[in-house]
Amino acid sequence: MKKLIKIIIRTLLVLLIVVTAYGLFLYQSNPYIKALVRNNESKLFYRPSTEIDPLNDFDYSEHILTVDDSIKIHSYIFNPTKEAKANIFLIRGNSGNTSQGQELIKPLIENGFRVYSTDWRGYGKSSGVPNYKGVMKDTETAFADFLNRTKNDSIKTIVYGMSLGGQLAVKLTEENQTKVDALVLDGSLESAHSFITDNFRAFYLKSFTKNVEEYNQDYVAIRDIAEINNIPKLIIQSAKDRAVPFERGQNIFNAAKEPKLFWETNTEHIRTIPELTEELNLKLIELIR
Incomplete structure (x- = not known):
């Protein structure tokens, strides 16, 4: 029984480590998840580009x-x-x-x-x-x-x-x-x-996701x-x-x-x-x- 408990605890620890590592990876690699966590509206909602294409045909x-x-x-x-x-x-x-x-x-x-x-x-x-x-x-x-x-x-x-x-x-x-x-x-x-x-x-x-409710006021x-x-x-x-x-x-x-x-x-x-x-x-x- 004790052996089984140890196996379960180890398994849970491994899962916790994997989930935590995966979460950190997403946070560092995905700018939108980082913006969500930090509640950074400028990065969260907007995808601006400053590259200008020619408008010669207009x-x-x-x-x-x-x-x-x-x-x-x-x-x-x-x-x-x-x-x-x-x-x-x-x-x-x-x-x-x-x-x-x-x-x-x-x-x-x-x-x-x-x-x-x-x-x-x-x-x-x-x-x-x-x-x-x-x-x-x-x-x-x-x-x-x-x-x-x-x-x-x-x-x-x-x-x-x-x-x-x-x-x-x-x-x-x-x-x-x-x-x-x-x-x-x-x-x-x-x-x-x-x-x-x-x-x-x-x-x-x-x-x-609850953090952004304040943006719904205006x-x-x-x-x-x-x-x-x-x-x-x-x-x-x-x-x-x-x-x-x-x-x-x-x-x-x-x-x-x-x-x-x-x-x-x-x-x-x-x-x-x-x-x-x-x-x-x-x-x-x-x-x-």
């Missing part, structure tokens, strides 16, 4: 905006290749920068949409470091610039939010309901906390969308989306007021624009009719 203008008297962010207006149908204020996901998202912009301008896109702080040529409150300020500053530059247009305004940008799109629309004609959400997060719980599901990380898509009245909404969610589970899109749709439309797709995460261009074009036209 008719565009670039504008530098000042946020908080010190942060300089870069915004771009891409002109359509045909008569403009609407102005799209595009809020991208958390990776890359505007110049690296040309496959998202080209289909829209070729179908007659003028596109305004901003690089948050730390993205592209923009200064600073991205953080939860900062990217919202950047988005609000850019939207004010967008409204000023399109104020003489007779065409309608669409706010289009993708992935992490969906949360900001909802909050921006909720705060500017007389200035937005339609809202589109593509693979949108429910909240900052949902992003963490969806992407860090391992049992040994569960205790750390803007939460599933909460804020319920405050938007009378604005047509298109909620796009792919059944194959591995970054944002399908039920997240359904939950946001259920929380939204009419008029609203749910579009179930079958692409990878936020691939609607490049892969379902014609269908999206028809839905956008219907949305602003």
Whole structure:
């Protein structure tokens, strides 16, 4: 009996050592797990790139905006290749920068949409470091610039939010309901906390996911969308989306007021624009009719 107890104790010690070693390896090798443990929002939520790809194939203008008297962010207006149908204020996901998202912009301008896109702080040529409150300020500053530059247009305004940008799109629309004609959400997060719980599901990380609940105070898509009245909404969610589970899109749709439309797709995460261009074009036209 004593021998058996010793074997069990040794086995448990070995397992403890292995699990601890594996945990330390993940912590040191995976920057996102390290950011989760340290509660470092700038590394946890954002994947910026400062490499700029040439935009030679586009008719565009670039504008530098000042946020908080010190942060300089870069915004771009891409002109359509045909008569403009609407102005799209595009809020991208958390990776890359505007110049690296040309496959998202080209289909829209070729179908007659003028596109305004901003690089948050730390993205592209923009200064600073991205953080939860900062990217919202950047988005609000850019939207004010967008409204000023399109104020003489007779065409309608669409706010289009993708992935992490969906949360900001909802909050921006909720705060500017007389200035937005339609809202589109593509693979949108429910909240900052949902992003963490969806992407860090391992049992040994569960205790750390509670730390990010504080980031849900300022803007939460599933909460804020319920405050938007009378604005047509298109909620796009792919059944194959591995970054944002399908039920997240359904939950946001259920929380939204009419008029609203749910579009179930079958692409990878936020691939609607490049892969379902014609269908999206028809839905956008219907949305602003």
